Amino acid sequence: MRHRPGxxxxxxxxxxxxxxxxxxxxxxxxPDAAVFQQLLExxxxxxxxxxxxxxxxRELRQEREAVDKSLASTRLSSNEPELTTxxxxxxxxVVALKHPAKLAEKLDGIAVDAALAxxxxxxxxxxxxxxxxxxxxxxxxxxxxxxxDALGNIEHKLFAHVRAGQGQxxxxxxxxxxxxxxxxxxxxxxxxxxxxxxxxxxxQAWYQAAIPLPLGGFRDRSRQTLExxxxxxxxxxxxxxxxxxxxxxxxxINGLFVHNPLLDVGGEVGVDANGFQPGLxxxxxxxxxxxxxxxxxxxxxxxxxxxxxxxxxxxxxxVIAQFDKTFKFFDGRTGNYRAYAWTxxxxxxxxxxxxxSRHTGFGLSVDQQVGNGLILFGRYGQLLRGKLPxxxxxxxxxxxxxxxxxxxxxxxxxATSWLRASGSYRRAGGExxxxxxxxxxxxxxVTFRPSGAERVTELYYRYQLTPQFSLSPDLQWIQxxxxxxxxxxxxxxxLRANITY
Numbered sequence: 419m420r421h422r423p424g425x426x427x428x429x430x431x432x433x434x435x436x437x438x439x440x441x442x443x444x445x446x447x448x449p450d451a452a453v454f455q456q457l458l459e460x461x462x463x464x465x466x467x468x469x470x471x472x473x474x475x476r477e478l479r480q481e482r483e484a485v486d487k488s489l490a491s492t493r494l495s496s497n498e499p500e501l502t503t504x505x506x507x508x509x510x511x512v513v514a515l516k517h518p519a520k521l522a523e524k525l526d527g528i529a530v531d532a533a534l535a536x537x538x539x540x541x542x543x544x545x546x547x548x549x550x551x552x553x554x555x556x557x558x559x560x561x562x563x564x565x566x567d568a569l570g571n572i573e574h575k576l577f578a579h580v581r582a583g584q585g586q587x588x589x590x591x592x593x594x595x596x597x598x599x600x601x602x603x604x605x606x607x608x609x610x611x612x613x614x615x616x617x618x619x620x621x622q623a624w625y626q627a628a629i630p631l632p633l634g635g636f637r638d639r640s641r642q643t644l645e646x647x648x649x650x651x652x653x654x655x656x657x658x659x660x661x662x663x664x665x666x667x668x669x670x671i672n673g674l675f676v677h678n679p680l681l682d683v684g685g686e687v688g689v690d691a692n693g694f695q696p697g698l699x700x701x702x703x704x705x706x707x708x709x710x711x712x713x714x715x716x717x718x719x720x721x722x723x724x725x726x727x728x729x730x731x732x733x734x735x736x737v738i739a740q741f742d743k744t745f746k747f748f749d750g751r752t753g754n755y756r757a758y759a760w761t762x763x764x765x766x767x768x769x770x771x772x773x774x775s776r777h778t779g780f781g782l783s784v785d786q787q788v789g790n791g792l793i794l795f796g797r798y799g800q801l802l803r804g805k806l807p808x809x810x811x812x813x814x815x816x817x818x819x820x821x822x823x824x825x826x827x828x829x830x831x832x833a834t835s836w837l838r839a840s841g842s843y844r845r846a847g848g849e850x851x852x853x854x855x856x857x858x859x860x861x862x863x864v865t866f867r868p869s870g871a872e873r874v875t876e877l878y879y880r881y882q883l884t885p886q887f888s889l890s891p892d893l894q895w896i897q898x899x900x901x902x903x904x905x906x907x908x909x910x911x912x913l914r915a916n917i918t919y
Contacts, residue, residue, distance in 0.1 A: 527565040532919040534558045535604045535667040539588050539892075543908040548591055555585025557606040559667075561622070571630050571640075579622035579652070581692070583607055584615070588910065596900035598808050598837045598872045600673035600683045601910050603666035606692075621694045624649025641708075645701040653687050653719055656699050657740050657758055661785040662795040662817040663833065667916050669817070671892050672876050674835045678781045679811035680799035686760065686777060686806075688721025688736055695719050695726040695736075712743040721762055734764040753786035767805050768843070777804030791819025791826075795833075801840070808872070808901070809840035820882075827882035838871040839901035868901035878914075890914040 536556045541548075561579040568574075583606025592601055607617055626647040630640035647656070654664070654677050663675045670676060673683045681687050689695045697719035705711040720726050721736035740758035747753050759780040767775060781799040788794055794816050801809040815833025820826055847867050878892040892912035899905045 529563040530919075531561045532559065533667050534917045536915045537587065537602055537604050537671065537912060538914075539602055539910055539912040541588055541591070541601075541908055541910045543906045544591070545595065545906070548595065553585070553587045553602075555583065555587045555602065555605045555607070557581065557583035557604050557667075569627075571634075572627055574625065574627040577622060577624050577626065577649075578620065580618065581606060581621045582616060582618040584617065592896075592899070595905075596902070597896065598674075598679070598683065598900060599835075599874045599896060601671070601894055601896075602912075603671055603673040603676045604914070617692075619692060620650075621692060622649070622651050624651045641705045643703040643705075645699075645703060647699040647701075648697070650694055650696050651699075652694055653689070653697065653717070653736075653738075654682075656701075656715060656717060657738055657756075658781065658783050658797075659742075659754070659756065660783050660795055660797065661754060662793040662831070663785075663797075663813070663815060667914075667918070668880060668888065668890070669829075669831060670815075670833055670876050670878060671912060671914060672874060672894055674811075674837070674874055675813055675815065675833045675876060678783065678797050678799045679808070679813065679835065679837055680779055680781065680801060680806070681760070684799075684801075684806050684808065684811075686736075686762065686779065686801075687719070688726055688762065688765070690726040695721060696728060709746055710744050712741070715740045715742075722764070722766075734762060736760060736762045747786060748788050751787040751789075754784070756783040757781075758783075765804060768807055775804050777806075778802045779804075791821045793817045805842045806840055807843045807868075808837040810838040812836045825882070827885070829880045830878065831880075832875070832877045834873065834875040836871050836873055837901075839868040843901070844868045869903055870898060870901055872899055872901050873897040886918055888916050890916065 534556065535558075537554070539553045540551070559579065559581050561577065564576045564578075566574050566576065583604075585605060586607050587602035587605040589600050589602055589605050592599065624647055626645060629644040629646070631642040631644055632640075658678050658681060663670055664677070666673070666676050673679075676682065687695070697717055699715060699717040701713055701715040703711065703713045717736075717738045717740075719736040719738070720728070720732075722734050724730045725733050725735065738758060738760040740756055742754060742756035745753045745755060757780070759778075761776065761778045763776040765775060765777045779799060779801040781797065783795075783797050785793055785795040796814045797811070799811045813833060813835040815831060817829055817831045820828030820830070844867065874897070875895045876892065877894075878890050880888050880890045882888045890913070892910075892914060894910040894912070896908040896910070897905075899908060
């Protein structure tokens, strides 16, 4: 073993200065050489351990310097320490996760609805010469609702609706025959457009602000709201709503049952060729009784051939007001009751007279749940002033949920309507309303005198194949079409395929 002289001398000095051990019966003695050797070995081991610790400290310092240098750069290299490589990989993963998180934050609250409806219809019982062939059409709708950043306590949003479609279905044929009803409310094709053209357009684009009341109060505690909406819109999204009869894509197909017949197929709303119009709606919503809220709405819309498409919008507006209230009847089941009235001036007369007149009318829309999955509904409309082919309309029906027969996602509906021919239309003998078109088509006798009312009954069943896809067989019976007592009963067979998202 190699000994260090300095260490040996130090040990010798320590041993030499140590006190001697005195025996009781002999002279003092010196430490044994074996003890000296043990101490020397222990000191050498301590010195070696100290040198190793010094090397490890130097290596750690070098590694730290390398890590600091590597972290100062955003680049990755195979020569970098493993620690920094792993840290940078984690950082990249975090950054990658932040991008979809930011996107999700921006998309939070955005609502998107999409639907595609395709309808086949065929009619029997039409007069000789009318089109008895198969009719197909499709309509696609995409709507997006985008919430905007709150303005103080005010919540506001933008809404846009794009619609595309092709095919008139049986609607043109029934129009030639002078029928009041529209057998296919899903048909969407601009009149006069080439049948080969699929029409796509921005149907709705409006802004809405919800202002909590009283002004300056706390939004979360407010039970009263003032809603202001303006833009291009579908008037039936704000007036004449009905839970069981308002969606031709999944409920009744005939336009008589989708909205109030006077407003819709009667033309009182005065929409453009695509079914929309500019307007302003103000609504007061009272939710002090949370289970039975009520709402008062007032709307002004551009109506007619020019006002509905942003030409002379202020001329001859349609003014409409509605009160709707929710009640809990039949053991607490929900019912919605709506009453509304409208007025509009300078409406062209149906008999092609040069003069125009003011139209005024009122309507009711009711839907009441009377059982688990059973809804009764009805509408009533009456024209108080003005001239239309029919001046009074009643529709009644029910929607039944498939839970009663083990198909909870399915539904069935049946409804009937009664449209009374107006006195002015009866006196005109019917010819003035549709004679030109019918003579050109050669499909109708223009000499009949209208009397009584047109009656339409519709039955559908919605079979839900998947949560997004449904098939609906549909059957319609039209009696006394155009209030013609001599008209044969027309039967319309239909099948609707509807896909929603």
